[in-house]
Amino acid sequence: MKILKPAGFSLLLVTALLLQSQSSLTGGNLVFYSIAALALIIFFFIVVSVADNFMVIESKQMGLDNEKEAGLFPHFNQLFQSKQPDYLKKAHVFTLRAGYDIPMAGEPVEDIREPKVTRFAISPPDYFGLRPIPKVVVEEGDTVKAGDPIFYDKQLSRIKFCAPVSGEILSVTRGLKRSIANIVILADKEQQYRDYQLPKPTASRAELVDFLLESGVWPAIRQRPYNVVADPDLVPRDIFISTFDTAPVAPDLKLAVRGRMDVWQAGIDVVRRLTEGIVYLGLDGRADQESPYAITRGVEKRYFRGAHPAGNVGTQIHHIHPVGTGDNTVWTLAVEDVLLIGELFQNGRFDTSRLVALSGNSYATPHYVKTYAGANIGELLAGETIRENSRIISGDVLSGTQTSEGGFLNYFDNQVTAIPEGDEAEMFGWLLPLRDRASISPTIPVLSNQIDITTNSHGEKRAFVVNNDYEQVLPMDIYLTQLMKSIIVNDLESMEGLGIYELVPEDVALAEFSCVSKQPLQQILRQGHDTMIAQG
Known part of the structure; x- marks a missing residue:
């Protein structure tokens, strides 16, 4: 907001006096008093607005729930926003104003099936930061148990x-330059689990870390900055866990803990011992009913309301306690990872079982399947009716990886999306909107909340266009355009100052979707991470 300075206010009064002195006796006083009254109204409006802005800034620095409610008067969107459910009245709530929910068809229904999958793989490329050729300790023909x-x-x-x-x-x-692409396992009909000698309840943190390293569950813990496998020699400032997913047609994570809350709590109890700080639980505040995760003990609960990416753990970290350098290192876990740790300590098993959503408008009946990490995509989709000429994606449409029926489910994915290839020609392109399409632009009306999304990007890569599209969908105080440009020109100081430590590729996936320049923002960001890691 442009503030009227005292000099400008004085000039307005002088102008009013001149007009009054040159006016006739009949209407001069009326003109003078009208202008003077208008000037006073403008002046007091500026004073009140500045005071309101300072109160909002102060409340944000103090970490209040809704900084917009801390001003002198309510904002326009607060007058018409939906009423919060009762369970949020005393909760710590963050209401995000930026973001966008892609109105995509193909949300999975609550129908859980168990397809027969015989092949599973563990893939080094799933873990960012590892060398492309790790040390493989097994050979073809060896027999292994789960957890070996x-x-x-x-x-x-x-x-x-x-x-x-x-x-x-x-x-x-093997892949390029003899890198390890994956190690494929033909699964037993009856799963055999490695035996463990669990640490005592009184074990120190160091003993607990050593056990997690030896057991094989440690790679499930990721570290920020960079989203790499956590460094066991570091003690994280805090640990963050998001319990809901707002990506397009994402799975309902409440189903993952149905009947397993004891396992979930056991995993949380272990995770709490890994940090001297706080374990933060990001909860869904958009639903009418409270999340089942709300009964979790020993954590700090934070509710989030708003469009995607409200469910991304990176968004939650930014609003709760941002990450940076030095002692600002934090760890993150997914719901499945907490359950993996809980199964190990509760039942003594290395159990990577998980619910995977088969979602997207190419499926005849999107639903859930129960399987293990690294399942073969072809066997996972056997018997499914899928539209011809469709793209199979391990993950969601924004940040997932294109795969095929010969590929395998990425370790950190709990969704296999199928959407039509957008390789057909469109007459006049966007100039003639013959079909409904998702867009953040108000010039393109969205007539349905069940749009048949395709892979068509509706344009080609071009020079950066500076606009506010990124700010509309990225609920973070980060200048994303400037950050991406600094990565491209390899300006290390600017990259650090503009917030590269706070972001991972999934955080900018929605901005990539809305980018009119069609820039590969996730690829650019990963390039910046590689550069920063190489520089130490």
């Missing part, structure tokens, strides 16, 4: 990457 070590990074030999299922090693598949 498969490989380790030569620089991180303490961290073991273990078999998600028991069975026989079928193959060690």
